[in-house]
Amino acid sequence: MTKVHSKLNEIRLASRIGYLFKQPELLQLALTHRSVSHKHNYERLEFLGDSLLGMIIANYLYHAYPNENEGRLTRMRATLVRQEALGKIANDLKLSQNLILSTGELKSGGHHRESILADTVEAIIGAIYLDCHDLNQLSSVVLKWYEPYFSHIEPTDQLKDPKSRLQEYLQARKKPLPVYDVIDIQGDAPNQHFTVECKVEGMSVMKGEGLSRRFAEQAVAADILKLLEKKSI
Incomplete structure (x- = not known):
């Protein structure tokens, strides 16, 4: 891939994510699977992003549903941050086009594997935070991803599997x-x-x-x- 095509892909992805990185290397790291490098991959960013996502969604639900108890809010949050939900977010952002995988992982269909896509979403959240150090800006980006799904989340027992x-x-x-x-x-x-x-x-x-x-x-x-x-x- 030429540098021009690489830059175009970076710009298109930034547009889909809704955030332009000042440090593009953070985004590259967030897209890199451990099959490419055991040292330089998205796993640490995923760890950070997982905690940030939980906080962002918890804060949203706390204010959006002031009359719901802790148990209902916990189930609602679990529904929004579980692997299936993150897989949908990844598909909306078309992340499979930008994943950096080893040849073997690519051949085995890794770019469509829900677990990898979900991990990448969390890694991107971590990367955005490290790039901007602004929780309000990060929350704005993440909640924008979730807009199509909030209307389907109701505080009922149906949220249990x-x-x-x-x-x-x-x-x-x-x-x-x-x-x-x-x-x-x-x-x-x-x-x-x-x-x-x-x-x-x-x-x-x-x-x-x-x-x-x-x-x-x-x-x-x-x-x-x-x-x-x-x-x-």
Whole structure:
């Protein structure tokens, strides 16, 4: 890639992020996966960004929902900062186009891996803070990323994941907890597809599928909860 193309990519990314770095090397570091360098990669920036993101979202929710208790606010924050949410932010910012990965990581699909994309978002947050040393400016940038998602966050128990809600539903009725079993795994890591069975007393065995065991378990738990809304077990 020529220097001209590199500079254009940097400018385009800065536009999508909503922040122009005074120290472009911080952004480069935030985009660099450990497969490229064990010493010079985004992991320390990710550590910093993770804490900053939690504070920014907590501060937003505290003021946006003055009547909600700590438990509800905690679940709302967890929904907004978890890997899936950060993966969506990364896709909005089109970070996969700018990740710096080793040849092996690139060939294995690392530029589309949700965990790497989520880590990169946190690293960029850390990099912006080190570049500007201004929490207000950083908050403004980060909250802009989240604008499309705040309207979908409501202070309800639905913010708990399906597995947690299913467990609470059964416990409240003094029923045995669900039993999950992996019955099939297709493909090779990291591109695997899992099928999971879930057994709940009084119901037929149900199956769920996903790109990880956790996703498959959440999928089948969500389906069972839908059925339980229609009947009592």
